[in-house]
Amino acid sequence: MSDHWLTELKTQFEDLAGRVDAAAAGDRETLKRDIIMLYKRVDGTLTDLAQLKEDIRGLVERYKQAGSADTTPAPQFNGDRPAVHADHLGASTFIEKGWSLISLGDYSGAIQALEKALTLSPGAVQAQSLLGWAQMLHEDYDEALGNFSRVLMKEPANALARINVGYICLKKGIFGEAIEHLSKAIRLDNDRKATLYAHYYLGLVYLEREMYEDAQTFLRKTLKLGPNLIEAYFELGRALWLGGGREEAVRVWSEGNKANKFNPWAKRCQEMLDVASAGGEVPRSPLAQ
Numbered sequence: 001m002s003d004h005w006l007t008e009l010k011t012q013f014e015d016l017a018g019r020v021d022a023a024a025a026g027d028r029e030t031l032k033r034d035i036i037m038l039y040k041r042v043d044g045t046l047t048d049l050a051q052l053k054e055d056i057r058g059l060v061e062r063y064k065q066a067g068s069a070d071t072t073p074a075p076q077f078n079g080d081r082p083a084v085h086a087d088h089l090g091a092s093t094f095i096e097k098g099w100s101l102i103s104l105g106d107y108s109g110a111i112q113a114l115e116k117a118l119t120l121s122p123g124a125v126q127a128q129s130l131l132g133w134a135q136m137l138h139e140d141y142d143e144a145l146g147n148f149s150r151v152l153m154k155e156p157a158n159a160l161a162r163i164n165v166g167y168i169c170l171k172k173g174i175f176g177e178a179i180e181h182l183s184k185a186i187r188l189d190n191d192r193k194a195t196l197y198a199h200y201y202l203g204l205v206y207l208e209r210e211m212y213e214d215a216q217t218f219l220r221k222t223l224k225l226g227p228n229l230i231e232a233y234f235e236l237g238r239a240l241w242l243g244g245g246r247e248e249a250v251r252v253w254s255e256g257n258k259a260n261k262f263n264p265w266a267k268r269c270q271e272m273l274d275v276a277s278a279g280g281e282v283p284r285s286p287l288a289q
Contacts, residue, residue, distance in 0.1 A: 005045070012038050091121035098130050107138035125154055129161055141168045159185045159194035166201050170208070178205050196226045203235055208285060212243030230256050230265035237272055241282045250276055 016038060019031050094117035101110035114131040118124060129151045135144035145168050151161040162185045169178035178201065185191075185198040203218035219236035222229060233256025241249035253276075256269035275282060 009038070009042060009045075091117045091124060091127065094120065095124070095127050095130065098127070098134065102130065102134050102137065107134045110134035111138065111140075123150075123154075125151055129158070132161065132164060136164055136168060141172060144168055157188055157190060159188045159191040159198075162188070163194045163197045163201065166198065170201055170205055173208075175205050175209060178202075192225075196222060196229065199225060200229065200232055200235075203232070203239065207235060207239055207242075210242070210284070212239050215239040216243065216245075228259070230259055230263045230269070233257075233259065234265050234268050234272065237269065238282055238284075241272075241276070242284060246276070249282075 016031070016035055019034075094113045098110045098114035098117060101107070101113060111131065111134045114127050114134060117127040118131065121127065128147050132144045132147035132151065135141075135147065145165060148161045148165045148168070151158055152165070155161070162181045166178045166182035166185065169175070169181065182198040182202045182205070185194050186202075189195050199218045199222040203215045203222060206212070206215035206218065216236060216239045219232050219239055222232040223236065226232070233252055237249040237253040237256065240246070240252060250273065253269040253272045257266045257273065260266050272282060274280075
């Protein structure tokens with residue numbers, strides 16, 4: 001994209017700045033009019049750019065729904081825009097920028113912005129939590145774990161931070177700690193999304209430990225809480241298949257595939273149906289996918 005329009009606006013500004021410094025009494029009305037015109041032009045450009053920015057967000061959401069979307073079991077980042085307030089240090093600007101970049105999938109850029117926010121406002125819980133999200137999605141698990149732990153020291157009832165710690169412990173194979181954090185999130189039951197994912201991840205923990213009945217229990221509850229979480233159909237099918245309930249596994253995968261055929265997890269359900277019909281091997285570990 002050419003920066004010609006920005007250069008032109010800056011040139012007009014510099015010209016006006018020079019005229020202000022040398023303005024004669026008779027030229028003030030003309031100068032005032034030209035300054036107002038420049039302001040309106042810049043304001044209109046900003047409005048158009050803001051709309052384009054929102055349109056790009058919509059494009060990202062459409063991309064995420066495409067068949068090529070990632071099927072990582074990481075918690076979906078789809079929270080509301082953070083309610084940040086302007087501050088004289090400017091940390092709020094970087095917090096909002098970090099949130100936007102996570103939403104767009106630019107985790108490296110988000111990490112950079114949120115680290116800047118914490119430099120300006122050390123210990124800001126909102127920035128710390130978002131930085132943990134960005135690091136987790138970037139698979140910087142040790143760094144993310146450190147940031148979420150700091151959040152929980154300040155806010156022990158932060159259920160979203162707790163399920164993220166549970167997810168990281170699952171990925172690192174620290175199953176005892178994963179169960180502890182996820183079970184506590186369920187007991188807190190103060191965030192619907194956190195409660196949903198706590199059940200889902202406990203299902204994955206027990207799947208990894210080959211405790212298939214426990215895995216089935218948590219994954220069934222997951223689908224009661226969130227019937228649109230298609231990955232739970234995929235994982236419940238595996239728990240049933242590996243636990244000996246192969247007919248029910250096929251039924252669950254069929255339901256998952258029909259629930260939303262454009263969802264990448266629905267396509268994974270179809271893959272399992274194909275594997276089952278061909279007599280192939282169903283993967284045992286959710287961490288190997």
